Amino acid sequence: MKKDVNKKSKYIDINGYKIEDKFKDLNKNIKIEILKKMYQIRHFEYQTEQFIIRGKIHGTCHLYTGEEATAVGSIYAIRSNDYIASTHRGHGHCISKGADLNIMMAELLGKKTGYCKGKGGSMHIADLGTSNLGANGVVGGGLGIATGAALTCKLRKNGRIVVCFFGEGAANRGIFHETINLASIWSLPVIYLCENNVYAMSTPKKEAFNIKRISDRRASYGIEGLTIDGNNLIEVFNTVSHFAGECRAGRGPVLIESLTYRWGGHSKSDAQVYRSKEEVKSWMKKDPIVQYKKVLMREGVLIEKEDEELEKEVEEQLKEAAEFAKESPFPDKSEVEEDVYA
């Protein structure tokens, strides 16, 4: 994926699509804010891991470490009132969309102050105030919700769009086929963003698909689709910006496959016998945060000292979130049958 080095050209070629380099036009503050979000995700997951090790997490958690560029790049490419539907590996999406770290962490510890009042845990954090339609415990669980939200946008002509995150594992569920087909015949404004992180729990992508690119499935639905480097924030940002515009113009949906890698195991109980340490290391060399930082430094947007301060600031935020979560009360037993019905 060669970038156009001609500074006069606004366009870059991604997978044969001529895509405008909108990242170039972002102001410095936004570019730094993006880095901060990536740090927040990384350190949120470090803190979560600490809680897992110390037995503070009652259930399970699926960490987003290593995939930060996909969530942050795509969510910064859409508007704040555009919807997202997330996955069981959803911390990154929630943080990118603007969820509060304290409230998220409290939910992980099952506290009353958490996003779901302790009823949902890591897999069900929803933040409707930021148009986040929720993480989902079922693989592919967000596909119906996202497609329905896109139908609302179309019926109400409100100019909003939807980004539907799902893993490559979900692309083999029937709901993938049913919903993308519906979105296609109705031209719904939804970006289907497949986070191909190589493994569906333990099953590698190559054992579960007989096609090279999951985005090739676009052909079945007569829609646009492409595969991008999901660890390259700028590529994610530009691609999603472009297709967000297409969706808003009534030319959606699109299927984007974002190639990335899950640094950790599937969940807290994964010994990772199905992959080698070398493989993990090779992907860690493609750290999306390091890559993005290098770009900012090259552009002169960021100097090392600012970077250190930024990361330190995020570490402090996470300490505070951890404290908030620990100090928060558990829900009262009397709440168990509340919230079943509206």
Place this chain on the structure above:
Amino acid sequence: MRKITYLEAIREAMSQIMRKNSDVYIIGEDIAEYGGAFGVTVGMYEEFGKERIRNTPISEAAIVGVGIGSALTGMRPIVEIMFSDFITIAMEQIINQAAKIRYMFGGKGKVPLVIRTAGGGGTGAAEQHSQSLEGLVTHIPGLKVVMPSCPYDAKGLLIASINDNNPVIFIEHKLLYKNKKYIEDVPEEIYEIKLGSADIKRKGTDISIVATSLMVQKSIEVAQILEEEKNIKCEVIDLRTLRPLDIDTVLNSVKKTGRLLCVEEACSFGGFMGEVSAQVAEKGFDWLDAPIVRVAGRNCPVPYSLVLEQEMIPSVERIERGILNFFK
């Protein structure tokens, strides 16, 4: 007032709400020009157009999923699932998504979704198009389940279901749709029947009969016969909504009659009337003069051959025998 059929009452409820509230739309298979497999939406496409009478491919999981997502973002969709047997294809959406969203999000968000579907047998449609699957959904917290037995209730309950902020499974009966025997006066204006309110369809003092949907009509028929022929006065209670369940109306009746017969079309094993029986046994044991009895579908799939189908589904005769056994 004028007399209309069950099907016309359902169509009228939807049309009237859709004229008032642009958030309401219908989504389902063959519901546009064709008017739905049973003709419920006939003429609505012409009035409301294809955006709001939204025809779909054969994709039940996506149809329900889309309903959920649009309900969560402010619309009030009515999903039509052609046969209730096919809710099984959308069960992940119904059970794991629609029913759970509000609770798992900690009381945030709401899913004002109605899934209308045609249940029941008696049409020779055999095993995969005749089931009574209400027991599968009544078991799930977060869902409401409605089964109207007559045109007046169908209209009022459907309007209440559309206005409700929770997912509602609204199970219609194929044999009630067009049967002129069941036409009745239905107000022309919009009205609601509160979900969770049973209705005493016929007053009586000797035995309480609890039923749903078509079995209410059959029970009323039996009650008339027995009053005329044997002077047995049956009180027929139509649950109307299975969840929420109005057990108080049942208990008050049992207090008076001392006898309870539960009638349902679904297979008895693990069926919904087991829940009604258990609650009456728990809360009204002292008032019972005899064991609770269920007349229900036989414990097999709904067969094709008319002889077998009539044996599987509770008949007027079987309900009558069930009652007479109390008075031997």
